Amino acid sequence: MTGSVHAAIGAAVGSLTRNRVLAFALGLGTHLVGDVVPHHDMGATETPLVFATLVRVAQQHGLNSPQFWGALGGVCPDFEHMPAEWRQDPRRFGPMKEKLFPTHNGLVKHAKWPYAENWGVLMQVVLFAVGLYLSRTLNELHSANAGSAND
Numbered sequence: 001m002t003g004s005v006h007a008a009i010g011a012a013v014g015s016l017t018r019n020r021v022l023a024f025a026l027g028l029g030t031h032l033v034g035d036v037v038p039h040h041d042m043g044a045t046e047t048p049l050v051f052a053t054l055v056r057v058a059q060q061h062g063l064n065s066p067q068f069w070g071a072l073g074g075v076c077p078d079f080e081h082m083p084a085e086w087r088q089d090p091r092r093f094g095p096m097k098e099k100l101f102p103t104h105n106g107l108v109k110h111a112k113w114p115y116a117e118n119w120g121v122l123m124q125v126v127l128f129a130v131g132l133y134l135s136r137t138l139n140e141l142h143s144a145n146a147g148s149a150n151d
């Protein structure tokens with residue numbers, strides 16, 4: 001999956017526990033599954049959306065929430081792609097043995113999307129929305145002013 005989808009799914013899985021360490025570990029697990037499921041990758045251009053997703057999850061649930069730690073666990077393996085992106089390494093679109101995560105170094109096969117690109121993008125959008133929905137990140141923002149006398 002693309003990074004923002006990894007973050008959204010990680011947040012959803014993180015919401016199943018109250019333990020941040022477990023949420024992070026579950027997030028890592030969803031990254032492995034998400035990379036193996038056939039998908040269309042969007043590449044480094046979606047980096048702002050990855051960080052926006054993390055900010056939104058933190059804004060909704062807090063930095064100490066299992067949702068945030070699940071999202072971080074879900075997306076953090078993809079941060080190891082950044083050095084290769086920065087130096088425009090010609091091998092960066094395939095497995096690179098110096099990477100650590102099994103789906104990034106070829107230990108576990110990173111599946112390719114077999115259908116038209118539009119369907120791949122649509123699947124990512126749907127999974128992104130479902131992940132944010134299940135993690136309750138799309139709910140109205142918790143506000144310290146909610147229910148105040150000025151309402």
Ligand SMILES: [Zn+2]
Pocket residue numbers: 031035077078103104
């Ligand atoms: Zn990955």
